[in-house]
Amino acid sequence: MATFDPELRLVLSLAREAGAIALAYQTGGADAMQAQDKPDDEGPVTRADTEINARLVAALRAAFPGDAVVAEESADDAAAAADVSRCWYVDPIDGTAEYARGETCWAIQIGLCIGGEPVLGVVYEAGAARLSWGVCTPDRREAVVVDAGGAATPLRASHRSLAELRLVSSLSHASPKTLEVMQALRIPPERNLRLGSVGVKVGTIARGEADLYVHPRSGTKLWDTCAPWALLRAVGGKITDLWGHPLVYDPRRLGHDNGLVASHGAHHDEILAAIRPLVDDWFRSPHG
Template sequence: MSEASEEREIEIVLAIAREAEALVRAIYDTPFEVEMKGPNDPVTRADREANTLICARLAERFPDDAVLAEESFPEDEAEVMALARRERVFFVDPVDGTREFADHNPEFAVMIGLAVRGRATLGVVIEPVTGVAVCGRIGAQTVAFREDSKGVRTPIRVTDERDPAAATMMVSRSHRPRLIEPLTDRLRITRVVPCGSVGVKVGRVSTGAADLYVHGGRGVKLWDVCAPEAILVAAGGRFSDLDGRRIDYAAGDLALKNGLVATNGALHGHVIDALREIRAELPPSQR
């Protein structure tokens, strides 16, 4: 794809996400019901309506590409596998952080990511309450920028912090893994910031507001990480599983079974090495 085509593509995806953002914010500002899809898995009409809107717009603008979205992915595993193995796949999380949305905590986001041949390539993450979007595209000309609610754009870049003891670490507000406390102890990290939404937390690393984020659990899906990964890498950071391996979006398994590590890049080796040592000391059931 040419540089001009890449530029148009990110503008199209951002416009789609902005349309969904307006819908989500309108529902957020009115009374709404919260349902449960499963244990600790809330859903609202904002999730469903934004999901429908985004998928329809992507189908209109990118008819040859596959879409895997949180509220409408196929139940048949073979169909999921076939879609995931397409050359270009959009991963959609219409409301990342539904728990925060339901609690009227502003730490939630609309997210659209694109994987090309199994690698995260483009991402848009918008926080509807503030109207702030972070966007990234990896390609002929890699770009990463922040756009405020008035459309003003500024480039974003990760920090160059190399000392773990001086780093700021983002952690889940509601699902803090067992690995976090031993990791902060081993790396002597003292600044730990709880936050909702994977996209928001990785966005803080991408914009230089924090230096790393680690999630050790299995509750994360590909639509939670595709957009954030593309933005972080475009901004100069690194993204992997707990063993330092890149995420394969074409594998066909929607769930990440080995957690995630998102850093400014300079700290990535420190984090992976510390996690390897910590996990070696734990029984298999706790790794």
């Protein structure tokens, strides 16, 4: 029986250590973080991103030498992981823009894929003192959130109806397409929670605070979604691309080029059907 207890123990410890490093830099302010823009409009990077990236990659490779590790700040050789069954996807800080501004909606994310399926994920929102983890395999389906006091609570997605849906959307990358989604699903502004980080947003769905996240364009990467997807799978939620196709975890193609839809699962197909005319208009593509 594959319970992944050794992997989970290590990754929880690594995430907490990484969170402490990130908070130390953030407390030091702009001079300590040294944020700068990456080439090709790939967003900001800070000293914390690069240091945590190096530490996590080294620790995972030392603990599991047969595994591949693909991390955001060292992804140039990611294609070499294509033929390895077990692959870790690491985002040292998801939500760097918010992190660099001193906000709390960012996360350290460590996820494990086996045969292209996310089976384990840790999302540590260090700024909010919230650590979530999930394991989703045929032998084990469990997801937990640990608060600042160390109290652990099982994660549970909501069962809200289509008429009650709560949306979570981007804080730093607001899009007119989000307003179109809200109109199509009749979601009023007061039921739109705006946050940074894919992991933070998906975490709100896994906890039942929100029900839906739509990323209406390309831009997210495998390390953005692997760990959160394991959490959401464990509580019965769903993530697909905008047309309803499963997300593909292949390190030879790092981007989710067809956007994504994450939901509490109960009405995923109806949500996809409701936004399909919008999606076809956005992409003008024959996907189907």
